[in-house]
Amino acid sequence: MSLLDLRTYNPLSKLFGTLPLMVLVIGTRDLRTPAVVGGAALLLILTGARPTGRTVAWLLLGVPAALAVMTVSFGVWTDPARVSGTRLLVSVGGFELWSRALETGLATGLRLVAVMLLALVGGLTTTGPDLVRSMIRQLRVPYRIGYSALAAFRFVPRFRHELDVIRSAHRVRGLAGGGGPISGLRRYGGYAVPLLAGGIRHAERVSLAMESRAFGAHPTRTERYVVPFRVRDAILVSALWCFTLGVFA
Amino acid sequence: MHRDEDEPSAVGRATPSGVTFPVRAGEAVLLLGPSGCGKSTLALTTNGLVPHVVGAELTGTVEVGGRDTRAHRVPELARDVAMVFQDPDAQVVTATVLDEVCFGPENLRLPAAEVLARAEEALRRVGLWDRRDDDPDGLSGGGRQRLAIACALAMRAPLLVLDEPTANLDPAGVEEVYAVLREIVAAGDRGILLVEHSLDTAIELVDRVVVLDRSGRVVLDGPARETLGRHCDLLLELGVWLPVSALAALRLRAAGVPMEPLPLTPAELAVALDARPELPAPAVRALRPPPGDPVLVVDRLTVERGGRTVLHDVSLRVGRGELIAVVGANGAGKTTLVQAAAGVVRPPRGTVTVMGLDPARAGARELASRIGFVFQNPEHQFVAGRVDDELALGLRLRGVPEDEVAARVEEVLARFGLGESRGLHPFLLSGGQKRRLSVGTAVIVRPEVLVLDEPTFGQDRERATELLDLLTGLHAEGTTVIVVSHDMQLVAEHATRVVALADGRIAADGPPAEVFAADLPGLRPPPVARATRALARHPGWRAVTRLADLPAAAPVCAS
């Protein structure tokens, strides 16, 4: 069963398997190609990503809704001069919606949805630390860089908490108020300085602690978790690339 | 492992300088000295962080396990020296307790089985094996510092260096860490170099002390108890903090009560006192005038956080002119209470009144001119690029005329000893100066009530006392002060009233002597109170909790 579970695949195989599709689909203009690609990605997510009920609901309701919105909204932006030869669908006041414009809108919408769905294939089935580990192992990213990234995951909740505290600390000093965008921007600038200064100092301390624990003593280190690149990963990548060729060649 | 003539010089002055001393396996050495004398710098030289990573000039040599630290990189020296730092948060790299301990041995390229074996042994020694799958963030401060010690143990280095490992912990955390350290010392397989400000607990642990003076030279080096007992005057003169029990004994000596040998722990002090057939009557604390009309009223305040009730129905009346200390274990709800009271977090309507104002409705500026709040980390509150602008900001926001702003800023600069630093960026001040500045920014708008959340956290005793003296001064002038603190001796010395929280409820509320006389869970009485509570012969002394209560007027304890 686990063969069908995309979460058991190497993060890089999902990334590099879908990357050519993402790039190529952006260049399309027709309706069929992005529809096929997006449909395939959706199928891959529904069968292989083991999405939660909520995610499935989001996908099944969200994708058509997004398509509908995009079709109309891009249609609205479309230059009427280019599409005026086609059928006029709606005319409200001086505003006209042409069938060709809707088609362009639908194509653009399909393209963007396809790219997003492709991104979700990897996104819903990959954890940050696994990605970092496979970057170290398979992409030969120096482990010292990889481990600073692992440490960075721990910075995130810390920074969020710090930001909350800084915000209330500033409010207590009477700095709140002034709801305009300019004053809002200034306010965030005021939060950013203590946040960054504190973060950089924290980073320095962590680096001292890491070096004291022999971080960087050798060109490699023991890894207890290995994210392997297996035969199934090779098959997944080739399958996705073959699919790419089939669709675009 | 030994050290020779080592002299890292920070810009201009060389601190420490001309230091020579060895640390042997199985020995626990305590490094003492006034703030800024170079203890931390010296600790950092032991594994080469000075001079390889932290910029400094090093003359002389530091040898660990026969290797010169200058000839080897820091990670290479990690086999010989393991280090534990002050901030437990800044030592965590990975996502679980087990991974964290494995991190060091993995860097040494040990086989995975060996890594796991080492991790298990280290975690069992500090009592965290059962929590190996937890996120380190879920541990208490003491737990995280025990984890840091486990990480150091897993390196199997013969020398363990700890730079103020308990400075950021509450009393319960300090106890946890020392319990672990005691076991390590007892095992006798490692040399320990400990830097610690608070001697009350450390003294029971160490065999030897090395004392540096202000210029970073070794002035004393010898067995712990004898050295402290015999040279206490020199140490006091240097500005090194003696154990509170020793200070108490010195005070008694000056009052004519012989105390030989000098007791260093509460238990020893109690024994020494009980050995005397008679003691002079303790100096009864001058009764303070009863508190004035209420300036802050908390009425049946209940606060929920994350679906959990953090404060249950808390009521509190604070009279004008009180100096209240809020104490309690971690998570008792101290921060929640004072933040709600000061309107930092909006309390439910009608539960808090600050001088007739409900923080639930009042504007931030209006509120801040009645009740000032000082956060734990002063940097969080700084917004300006200069010290004087920082002070002026609150006044300018309130539209105070510029000439009055200038006058008030001068006044605060002078009073808080910040005159020389007026043009500096607030972040460039020393820790103590930052703290004073943050108090200054709150008091410059002349609030009636000043609230401080753990202002002494992570600070040494000298700075903590300096700050409490400052607050006592403000208090004497009529400001009502509410301070959250874990430092029970400071609380006992300065507060007029102690409010003890436990699990979101007020467990005790009264004068310090009364509160510390009751046995409250999670609350460790200050050292003097611990000693006097144990007295069998002198019941009249049991209420003594402060140094100032002791019968002496001699200027021995220069606090």
Next chain:
Amino acid sequence: MKSLTTRFLMTCAAIGAASGVLLVPVNHASAILAPTVPIVYAGLVGFWILGPVLGLAVLRRPGAALLTTLIAGLVNVPLTPFGPSAVVTTLMVGVAVESGFAVTRYRVWKPWLFYVTTVLFTAVYAVVAYASFDMGSTVVAVRVLFFVLMLASATLATWAGLALAKRVAKTGVTRGLVRPTSTGA
């Protein structure tokens, strides 16, 4: 590798994490805005540029932009549903910003180089985005607005990054970390 001290790496991680957190809501917002009002999306590109500009301006060392963006992207993997492809996007920005300084062999740290690099990169990116949104088929005014907004957003972000870096430098936390170079900027 020699110049990549652990302290430098961790500082990049801190700046990267901070700018990455900033990108989380932007990533979500752009997922909604890009399809509906691409014009607004054009105004968001600055958020991707802020991090690497800040990293380079604060640290003034080779690799700072690249590392900052790598980590900003990685931080987004667990926080947004787009996962590893977020890293590809941020790394692309990092390479672009870094390249301006690599070309001048990390000798010039003046503000103009920051502006030139980011504006040039944004212009190139705008052309690609123009194609992907099929802006060619929209009204002329919208097309012009698309370019103007993107460039303005990039310029503003560069300015903000430089200003922030200056204020962070004044706090003294980067002492001993920044390579002593010419005192440009």
